[in-house]
Amino acid sequence: MSDEPLLRVDRLSKHYPVSKGVLFARSLGQVKAVDDISFSIPAGGTLGLVGESGCGKTTTSKLILNLEAPTSGQVLLDGTPIHGLEGAALKQFRARVQAVFQDPWSSLNPRMTVGRTIAESLIVTGWGSREEIAARVAELMVQVGLRPEQVTQYPHEFSGGQRQRIALASALASRPRLIVLDEPISALDVSIRAQMMNLLKDIQAQDNVTYLLIAHDLATVRHMADQTVVMYLGKIVERAPTRALFDDVRHPYTKALFSAVLPPHPDRRQDEIVLVGEIPSPLNPPSGCRFHTRCPFVMARCAEQEPPLRELAPDHHVACHLYA
Amino acid sequence: MSAAPILEVRDLHTHFELSRGVVKAVDGVSFTLHRGEVLGLVGESGCGKSLTALSVLRLLPKGIARTVQGQILYDGQDLLTKTPREMREIRGRKISMILQDPQTSLNPVFSIGDQLREAIYRRTRAGKAAVMREAVEALRRVDIAAPEQRIGQFPHQMSGGMKQRVVGAIVMAGHPEVLIADEPTTALDVTIQLQYLKLLKAMQQETGMAMLFITHDFGVVARMCDRVAVMYAGRIVECGPVQQVFDHPSHPYTQALIASVPKMTGSAERLYTVEGQPPSLMDLPIGCRFAPRCPHAEQRCRDSYPGSFSAGDAHTADCWRLAAA
Numbered sequence: 001m002s003d004e005p006l007l008r009v010d011r012l013s014k015h016y017p018v019s020k021g022v023l024f025a026r027s028l029g030q031v032k033a034v035d036d037i038s039f040s041i042p043a044g045g046t047l048g049l050v051g052e053s054g055c056g057k058t059t060t061s062k063l064i065l066n067l068e069a070p071t072s073g074q075v076l077l078d079g080t081p082i083h084g085l086e087g088a089a090l091k092q093f094r095a096r097v098q099a100v101f102q103d104p105w106s107s108l109n110p111r112m113t114v115g116r117t118i119a120e121s122l123i124v125t126g127w128g129s130r131e132e133i134a135a136r137v138a139e140l141m142v143q144v145g146l147r148p149e150q151v152t153q154y155p156h157e158f159s160g161g162q163r164q165r166i167a168l169a170s171a172l173a174s175r176p177r178l179i180v181l182d183e184p185i186s187a188l189d190v191s192i193r194a195q196m197m198n199l200l201k202d203i204q205a206q207d208n209v210t211y212l213l214i215a216h217d218l219a220t221v222r223h224m225a226d227q228t229v230v231m232y233l234g235k236i237v238e239r240a241p242t243r244a245l246f247d248d249v250r251h252p253y254t255k256a257l258f259s260a261v262l263p264p265h266p267d268r269r270q271d272e273i274v275l276v277g278e279i280p281s282p283l284n285p286p287s288g289c290r291f292h293t294r295c296p297f298v299m300a301r302c303a304e305q306e307p308p309l310r311e312l313a314p315d316h317h318v319a320c321h322l323y324a
Numbered sequence: 325m326s327a328a329p330i331l332e333v334r335d336l337h338t339h340f341e342l343s344r345g346v347v348k349a350v351d352g353v354s355f356t357l358h359r360g361e362v363l364g365l366v367g368e369s370g371c372g373k374s375l376t377a378l379s380v381l382r383l384l385p386k387g388i389a390r391t392v393q394g395q396i397l398y399d400g401q402d403l404l405t406k407t408p409r410e411m412r413e414i415r416g417r418k419i420s421m422i423l424q425d426p427q428t429s430l431n432p433v434f435s436i437g438d439q440l441r442e443a444i445y446r447r448t449r450a451g452k453a454a455v456m457r458e459a460v461e462a463l464r465r466v467d468i469a470a471p472e473q474r475i476g477q478f479p480h481q482m483s484g485g486m487k488q489r490v491v492g493a494i495v496m497a498g499h500p501e502v503l504i505a506d507e508p509t510t511a512l513d514v515t516i517q518l519q520y521l522k523l524l525k526a527m528q529q530e531t532g533m534a535m536l537f538i539t540h541d542f543g544v545v546a547r548m549c550d551r552v553a554v555m556y557a558g559r560i561v562e563c564g565p566v567q568q569v570f571d572h573p574s575h576p577y578t579q580a581l582i583a584s585v586p587k588m589t590g591s592a593e594r595l596y597t598v599e600g601q602p603p604s605l606m607d608l609p610i611g612c613r614f615a616p617r618c619p620h621a622e623q624r625c626r627d628s629y630p631g632s633f634s635a636g637d638a639h640t641a642d643c644w645r646l647a648a649a
Contacts (some may be wrong), residue, residue: 052513052514052515052516053484053513159601160369161601189368189369189540190368190540190541190542190581190584190585191368191580191581191584191597191598192601193584193585194584194585194586194595194596194597194598195597195599197586197595198594198595198597201594216513216514217514218588219585219586219587219588220586222586222588223586223595246588256515257514257515258588259518260514260515260517260518261514261543261588262518262521262541262543262544262546262547263543263546263547264542264543264546264585264587264588265546265570266546266547266566266567266570267567267570268546272518272522274515274518274519274522275515275519277469278483278485278486278516279483279513
């Protein structure tokens with residue numbers, strides 16, 4: 001691995017203005033969906049992004065996919081900023097960064113055969129001749145565990161797990177460097193999830209592709225990711241190598257997330273940290289540390305000062321006044 | 325728990341009758357639910373767990389699905405012989421249900437107070453002020469902050485977790501003896517899920533009601549249930565005390581489900597997987613339904629469906645391998 005990571009997210013922010021009324025619109029403020037976050041992923045690695053609704057996971061993925069422009073900060077792929085790309089460079093970027101979304105029922109076009117769906121990105125980018133594309137599609141079908149002759153079938157003829165394989169095949173078609181996996185297994189049945197996770201790992205081992213895995217399930221992240229980033233209301237609260245994080249959870253919010261994981265066995269009930277209240281609105285996030293309204297360890301300064309991300313152990317960063 | 329069960333389902337068959345053929349969604353399900361007990365019903369999509377619950381309440385989609393065989397005994401009386409009017413008295417008062425999505429179980433054009441007061445009035449027939457007092461109290465019990473203000477609000481003004489707690493308050497207002505919870509936390513965030521599970525457990529223990537908890541998540545079962553029934557392709561394939569089933573899962577399907585979930589501790593480079601998918605409910609195998617995916621399948625598994633064999637104290641599993649033992 002060279003020094004420059006494949007993906008670098010540098011002080012990235014995305015604020016959405018919120019206004020009321022049309023003609024005499026007045027501004028109600030801004031939703032700071034993502035607020036000054038930084039992380040990087042080395043080539044061939046997997047970074048897990050964890051958090052609950054409204055934490056900014058999806059906005060982060062949209063920024064990285066170049067579907068939204070940031071308010072400030074930048075995203076670099078192989079050292080090159082991705083926002084502001086145009087024409088051929090943008091097309092090339094689209095071929096190098098792909099995505100698989102949560103719901104395989106809505107992410108596939110019901111009126112296209114799966115072969116056509118998989119070939120789509122190759123056709124658009126003028127990847128090769130008809131025959132070359134057909135051969136590549138057949139190869140991809142095998143790679144994701146489907147039969148090549150199934151290319152003429154339509155999405156409704158497949159089960160959820162198979163559809164997610166098709167979505168993955170079409171993401172892989174252009175040989176991307178990075179795939180954003182947005183909750184790729186949460187819509188699948190329990191016995192199918194393990195198949196999908198194993199497949200994702202196999203493909204990474206073969207193709208050295210990099211994953212940004214967005215998930216809410218910590219056990220999935222533990223199984224898949226080398227590094228984990230925990231977000232709360234647009235901020236990174238903890239960032240660490242996955243193993244270090246699971247061995248030594250520091251931030252109170254991460255602790256609460258961990259304790260909310262249900263036990264694998266009735267004997268192994270742990271001490272539960274039950275958070276009070278709801279996730280606050282991102283329109284008016286709490287002052288200081290955004291978690292202070294629900295934090296069991298809240299102190300006076302938490303409401304006043306925003307804690308910076310501090311490195312407490314090698315690569316283990318935590319934003320909390322407890323460790324000041 | 326030797327007393328008569330509050331709910332007993334015997335050999336229930338609920339089918340969808342479509343022009344293409346008959347879908348045997350529930351195909352011979354039997355279980356008992358005792359007072360004060362929480363029974364988990366676990367399985368994957370399409371295994372028939374929700375349809376079993378809807379059959380119990382007789383809320384099947386009209387003209388499409390029909391219970392063709394079986395008995396549903398509530399306190400000794402067969403619900404399948406009740407008139408629609410009698411069923412209305414049972415629903416909400418004797419047997420209540422919480423659905424997965426609080427968005428669709430609350431009426432968007434009435435305030436939550438209206439919906440809660442209606443449920444309380446149905447039971448108490450009390451005056452306006454008394455109903456109002458009880459409604460505020462009910463919201464407080466489900467941990468809604470500032471219930472006096474919240475009571476006038478509409479569902480869209482609340483978060484998912486809060487809405488689900490309002491549903492909980494409405495359900496409890498009828499003082500049901502049996503609560504069917506169908507994936508009540510699947511739509512909630514993880515920290516909110518834990519809040520809600522704790523609340524349900526507390527309400528259940530306080531009132532001593534029986535609960536049928538439908539889920540696909542063994543973690544929820546471990547946290548909430550006393551006994552568990554595992555469903556596969558329209559049948560219960562294993563049933564027993566939670567502790568027993570987790571310690572000695574006896575049906576290969578249960579074993580696979582427990583093994584394929586990634587763990588929070590220990591190391592597992594590769595997850596255990598079951599190949600293939602559940603069979604089509606229009607064309608079920610004659611033998612064991614899991615046989616096509618089962619690593620231990622033999623000829624007799626494909627030839628005939630195994631009966632329920634004992635796998636321990638009050639623990640049964642439908643697997644031929646237990647017959648030999």
